[in-house]
Amino acid sequence: MSKAYLNALEVCHTHGIRPSHQRLNVIEFLLSVPGHFSAEEICEKVQRKSPLLCRTTVYNTVRLLAEKGVLKTIDTGNGTTCFDATQRPHAHFYCTHCKKIMDIDIDEQTISMIDAFAPRRTTHTSLIYHGVCDDCNNEI
Ligand SMILES: [Zn+2]
Numbered sequence: 001m002s003k004a005y006l007n008a009l010e011v012c013h014t015h016g017i018r019p020s021h022q023r024l025n026v027i028e029f030l031l032s033v034p035g036h037f038s039a040e041e042i043c044e045k046v047q048r049k050s051p052l053l054c055r056t057t058v059y060n061t062v063r064l065l066a067e068k069g070v071l072k073t074i075d076t077g078n079g080t081t082c083f084d085a086t087q088r089p090h091a092h093f094y095c096t097h098c099k100k101i102m103d104i105d106i107d108e109q110t111i112s113m114i115d116a117f118a119p120r121r122t123t124h125t126s127l128i129y130h131g132v133c134d135d136c137n138n139e140i
């Protein structure tokens with residue numbers, strides 16, 4: 001068994017997700033390829049590796065993982081929602097020019113300082129900055 005597969009099993013165990021073979025395939029992909037993907041992109045990439053997986057299963061798994069907090073949900077504001085499996089706390093920057101999503105590393109101490117202002121029963125946090133990235137800025 002690969003390390004990613006074992007990690008996927010661990011994620012299911014920690015978050016109370018029934019580890020079906022199909023779900024594990026999706027989670028294994030998300031854990032091994034860091035990045036910010038739309039459900040459509042995840043579907044495409046997972047199906048390239050496991051062609052027998054149907055779209056509905058991939059979409060449902062992505063939704064379940066987002067609900068359980070395994071995936072961060074990034075709403076770009078342009079109608080696309082992207083998902084991120086990176087577990088460490090971080091914020092995002094969305095470039096309105098090239099549509100890229102980048103990680104902004106904010107140290108945990110600062111994040112917990114901001115969290116202290118939120119109601120206790122907050123379940124999800126999504127901090128996203130919009131603007132033009134440095135690469136695009138140099139081109140314009
Ligand atoms: Zn850009």
Ligand SMILES: [Zn+2]
Binds near residue numbers: 036086091102103
């Ligand atoms: Zn991210």
